[in-house]
Amino acid sequence: MEIKKVALVTGGMGGLGTAICQRLQRAGFRVAATYSPHNSSPEGWLAAQRDEGYRFTAYKVDVGDFADSEWMVQKLLSEQGRLDVLVNNAGITRDRSLAKMQHDDWVEVMRTNLDSVFNLSKQAIEPMIAQGGGRIINISSVNGQKGAFGQTNYSAAKAAMHGFTKALALEMARHGVTVNTVSPGYLRTKMVTAVPEEVMTSRILPQIPVGRLGEPEEVAGLVAYLSSDEAAFVTGANIAINGGQHMS
Numbered sequence: 001m002e003i004k005k006v007a008l009v010t011g012g013m014g015g016l017g018t019a020i021c022q023r024l025q026r027a028g029f030r031v032a033a034t035y036s037p038h039n040s041s042p043e044g045w046l047a048a049q050r051d052e053g054y055r056f057t058a059y060k061v062d063v064g065d066f067a068d069s070e071w072m073v074q075k076l077l078s079e080q081g082r083l084d085v086l087v088n089n090a091g092i093t094r095d096r097s098l099a100k101m102q103h104d105d106w107v108e109v110m111r112t113n114l115d116s117v118f119n120l121s122k123q124a125i126e127p128m129i130a131q132g133g134g135r136i137i138n139i140s141s142v143n144g145q146k147g148a149f150g151q152t153n154y155s156a157a158k159a160a161m162h163g164f165t166k167a168l169a170l171e172m173a174r175h176g177v178t179v180n181t182v183s184p185g186y187l188r189t190k191m192v193t194a195v196p197e198e199v200m201t202s203r204i205l206p207q208i209p210v211g212r213l214g215e216p217e218e219v220a221g222l223v224a225y226l227s228s229d230e231a232a233f234v235t236g237a238n239i240a241i242n243g244g245q246h247m248s
């Protein structure tokens with residue numbers, strides 16, 4: 001009997017996370033989505049997904065908390081039996097210029113976007129090595145590559161993710177575990193569409209040469225490729241997917 005590989009997507013119930021979960025399930029993975037302690041309706045999301053033909057499992061975790069992350073991955077391993085793909089997708093913004101930024105804005109963004117990558121990857125590598133391979137995909141941002149006004153915290157966390165990716169890629173290469181960063185530009189998710197229309201048309205869209213926001217499904221397609229056997233030679237990469245907004 002063919003073994004179904006297991007993918008874990010943090011922040012799997014968010015805008016991009018949902019698209020990644022759906023795409024990985026269509027690629028043949030059993031998919032587990034995490035949700036945060038602040039999420040008031042994980043059952044509602046699971047039911048809506050079932051209505052669309054998707055069956056996911058869900059795990060509650062604060063990805064910024066090491067012990068909670070450890071507990072959650074152990075629970076997943078005992079229930080699912082294996083872990084093949086980890087997508088570190090959970091993230092938040094707390095935008096303010098540094099002059100106005102509070103210490104809490106810094107700490108919350110660093111723990112959710114960056115500590116989480118350590119917390120989850122640390123749990124994932126042992127089962128992946130034991131299985132003889134795996135995939136870790138870190139969802140960063142164009143703003144980690146080019147900086148953004150009001151985002152010293154977010155830009156620092158997202159840039160640091162790729163330093164982590166490169167170092168871990170070196171450590172994991174001989175075990176068949178690839179580690180890559182995906183750096184999306186502005187996507188059509190709530191994180192972006194919540195901005196006022198005026199800001200969208202005068203400040204965001206003019207920065208994007210293709211003239212539109214990216215679709216979450218476009219990023220999900222890239223994540224599916226990186227999760228596949230075909231992508232075994234891609235490791236330590238930072239793949240931009242930003243409509244031409246920034247080229248490095």
Ligand SMILES: NC(=O)c1ccc[n+]([C@@H]2O[C@H](COP(=O)([O-])OP(=O)(O)OC[C@H]3O[C@@H](n4cnc5c(N)ncnc54)[C@H](OP(=O)(O)O)[C@@H]3O)[C@@H](O)[C@H]2O)c1
Nearest residue numbers: 011014015016035036039062063090091141186187189191
């Ligand atoms: N949207 C964009 O334009 C864009 C561009 C570049 C990069 N990104 C990155 O893409 C990722 C997904 O963004 P998105 O647009 O899909 O945002 P989103 O809809 O707000 O999703 C973010 C997810 O992170 C989860 N999360 C937040 N804090 C958490 C915590 N402490 N523990 C566990 N989970 C937590 C949330 O879970 P709950 O819903 O369960 O609370 C939510 O599902 C983020 O890392 C973001 O930085 C987004």
